[in-house]
Amino acid sequence: MMPVSVTDIKQRFNEARAAVGFFDSNVWIGPYQGPTFLRAETIDELLAVLKGACIEEALVSHFASVNYDPWEGNSLLLDALEGRDGLWGAIVLTPEGPRGCRVGEYLQSALIRKARAVRMFPRSHSFSIQEWHSGPVLRLLEQHELPLILHHSELSWSEIRSVCLGHPTLPVIVEGTGKKILYNNRIFCRLLEDCANLHLELHNLVNGLGIEDIVERFGPERLVYGSYAPVRQPGAAQMAVAYSRLSDDAKRQIAGDNLRRLLSKVVST
Amino acid sequence: MNPLIVDAHAHLGAWPRFSVVDGSPDAALQLMDYLGISHTIVSHHLGLVGMLSEAERLSREAFERSQGRILSYLVFDPHRAQESLDIIVRCCGEPFFAGVKLHPALHCCPADDVRYAPVWELADERKLVVLIHTWDRSIENPVQNYSFPDLLEGFIKATSGATVLLGHAGGHYDGFLAAARLAAAYPNVYLDLTGDDFARGRVEYFVQHVSSSRVLFGSDMPWIDPRFPLGEVLAADITYADRAAILGENAVRIFSLEDNK
Numbered sequence: 007m008m009p010v011s012v013t014d015i016k017q018r019f020n021e022a023r024a025a026v027g028f029f030d031s032n033v034w035i036g037p038y039q040g041p042t043f044l045r046a047e048t049i050d051e052l053l054a055v056l057k058g059a060c061i062e063e064a065l066v067s068h069f070a071s072v073n074y075d076p077w078e079g080n081s082l083l084l085d086a087l088e089g090r091d092g093l094w095g096a097i098v099l100t101p102e103g104p105r106g107c108r109v110g111e112y113l114q115s116a117l118i119r120k121a122r123a124v125r126m127f128p129r130s131h132s133f134s135i136q137e138w139h140s141g142p143v144l145r146l147l148e149q150h151e152l153p154l155i156l157h158h159s160e161l162s163w164s165e166i167r168s169v170c171l172g173h174p175t176l177p178v179i180v181e182g183t184g185k186k187i188l189y190n191n192r193i194f195c196r197l198l199e200d201c202a203n204l205h206l207e208l209h210n211l212v213n214g215l216g217i218e219d220i221v222e223r224f225g226p227e228r229l230v231y232g233s234y235a236p237v238r239q240p241g242a243a244q245m246a247v248a249y250s251r252l253s254d255d256a257k258r259q260i261a262g263d264n265l266r267r268l269l270s271k272v273v274s275t
Numbered sequence: 276m277n278p279l280i281v282d283a284h285a286h287l288g289a290w291p292r293f294s295v296v297d298g299s300p301d302a303a304l305q306l307m308d309y310l311g312i313s314h315t316i317v318s319h320h321l322g323l324v325g326m327l328s329e330a331e332r333l334s335r336e337a338f339e340r341s342q343g344r345i346l347s348y349l350v351f352d353p354h355r356a357q358e359s360l361d362i363i364v365r366c367c368g369e370p371f372f373a374g375v376k377l378h379p380a381l382h383c384c385p386a387d388d389v390r391y392a393p394v395w396e397l398a399d400e401r402k403l404v405v406l407i408h409t410w411d412r413s414i415e416n417p418v419q420n421y422s423f424p425d426l427l428e429g430f431i432k433a434t435s436g437a438t439v440l441l442g443h444a445g446g447h448y449d450g451f452l453a454a455a456r457l458a459a460a461y462p463n464v465y466l467d468l469t470g471d472d473f474a475r476g477r478v479e480y481f482v483q484h485v486s487s488s489r490v491l492f493g494s495d496m497p498w499i500d501p502r503f504p505l506g507e508v509l510a511a512d513i514t515y516a517d518r519a520a521i522l523g524e525n526a527v528r529i530f531s532l533e534d535n536k
Contacts, residue, residue, distance in 0.1 A: 011279070012279065012515050012518050012519040012522065013515055015279075015280075015311075015509060015518075015522075016509055016515070016518065019506070019509040019510075040448070041448040041449070042448070042474065042475070042476070043474055043475065043476030043477050043479070043480045044475050044476035044479075055475070059510065185415070186471060188293055188471065188498065188499070189292050189293045190293070191293050191294050192293065192294050195294075210471060212471050212498075212499045212500055212503050213293065213296065213497075213498070213499070213500065214295070214296060214297075214298075214494075214496045214497035214498060214499060214500045214501075215296040215297055215302065215306070215497070215500060216296060216500060217500070218296075219296045235475065236475055237474070237475065238472075238473050238474060238475055239473045239474070239475045239476075239477075239478075239506075239507045239510055239511070240475075240510065241506040241507055241509060241510020241511075242473040242503040242504065242506040242507045242510070243503065243506070244506055244510070245502045245503065245505050245506025245507075245509065245510075246500055246502040246503050246506065249309075249310065249502050249505075249506075250502070251309060
């Protein structure tokens with residue numbers, strides 16, 4: 007039950023979000039292409055946003071990796087992360103590596119520089135996620151146990167299912183960026199049943215009572231906190247976790263421990 | 276219960292496009308108790324799909340079952356204008372009745388269409404609250420173009436007696452700006468924060484460019500869990516007074532909830 011003054015509510019909210027140890031799976035630097043009320047493009051500006059939201063650690067991507075060139079964006083990202091405690095890179099890959107470099111070699115060098123997850127954008131980058139095109143890179147990710155993060159707006163749910171079932175030791179995290187994911191809860195709940203390696207990120211997983219429902223049916227291990235900061239307000243999904251009707255342990259898992267567990271398994275050599 | 280938090284925009288019932296976890300009044304009440312939400316103003320989904328009398332009956336039931344904590348908007352359906360008006364007129368002044376709901380996108384009827392004129396006239400005359408679904412223009416979902424806030428200006432200009440809530444405050448960025456422009460221009464226009472675009476800085480923008488006295492907390496439950504918009508308001512860089520106004524004080528004033536405790 008929430009307390010009975012607005013001062014108390016704010017105070018309790020800050021205490022609640024500080025208590026569960028947020029590790030944000032979905033934060034960005036660089037120029038966001040869309041309109042926004044507040045910009046935060048540099049790593050220092052992003053850190054200020056995260057600090058204000060009591061977020062201790064984060065997995066960061068660079069907008070230029072999506073909107074300009076994966077390799078150029080990844081390079082800017084990994085440069086920016088150097089020496090920054092608590093921040094890890096989610097680089098962007100296509101089935102082929104940069105010109106003149108095999109994707110395996112590229113990945114190896116990125117891992118040395120704090121890359122700990124990979125994003126792929128089949129629709130925006132015009133490639134197929136199916137085996138005939140992306141199979142080799144997906145097998146590489148699987149070997150390294152590198153989490154693969156996908157926007158549901160970038161491929162079909164059947165393709166997500168094929169990736170999960172075809173690469174059962176590859177952790178897959180699906181984010182609701184680009185269009186409403188709430189409409190897809192019949193589909194993603196079925197996929198959570200079928201695919202033990204599928205996880206859902208929270209910033210747009212807004213269905214009423216949805217978090218409790220998923221945890222009751224599939225356990226807290228399948229949900230991962232993400233904010234899409236600095237575009238979105240991190241506090242929205244934080245409240246959904248910190249004030250969920252779940253055990254403290256389940257809250258901590260969703261807030262950060264699930265992601266910590268996934269990243270701890272990454273094989274960096 | 277101290278009306279500290281009021282949810283000004285929610286629903287009851289099922290919806291075909293996704294699996295509603297629980298759209299019952301009991302589920303709403305349990306969550307309201309847990310979060311300290313004193314009152315929720317809903318429109319039953321049945322009213323949005325043409326089953327107006329059934330929606331009225333279930334709205335009354337929800338009010339009784341919740342001991343006055345769940346009030347209702349009744350839908351004006353432009354394709355069932357007379358039936359809608361008859362029900363709304365009959366329910367005006369009843370304790371469960373909180374206002375009128377319009378949904379131009381769902382009814383495929385542009386917000387400036389003349390078919391809405393009778394309900395605006397009624398709202399002006401009876402000083403009713405009118406909640407309108409507003410959204411940004413959309414290439415992917417063009418029916419949302421019918422709900423762009425600018426389309427409402429003619430009716431708003433002509434009906435200063437009504438209290439107008441722009442649901443979802445325009446939906447996305449361009450809609451947010453258009454809704455804020457309307458609210459800044461007309462003192463009877465309010466913005467509600469429902470929706471799924473918790474853009475960082477939008478609450479602060481509304482407070483700065485309109486006023487915290489004209490922004491309302493709302494969830495859109497069971498589509499959207501109230502904890503998301505609540506977290507957005509709690510995390511926003513605004514004063515305690517602004518937050519108190521948005522979370523509850525404005526709704527208490529608009530819906531006369533002090534008399535309804």
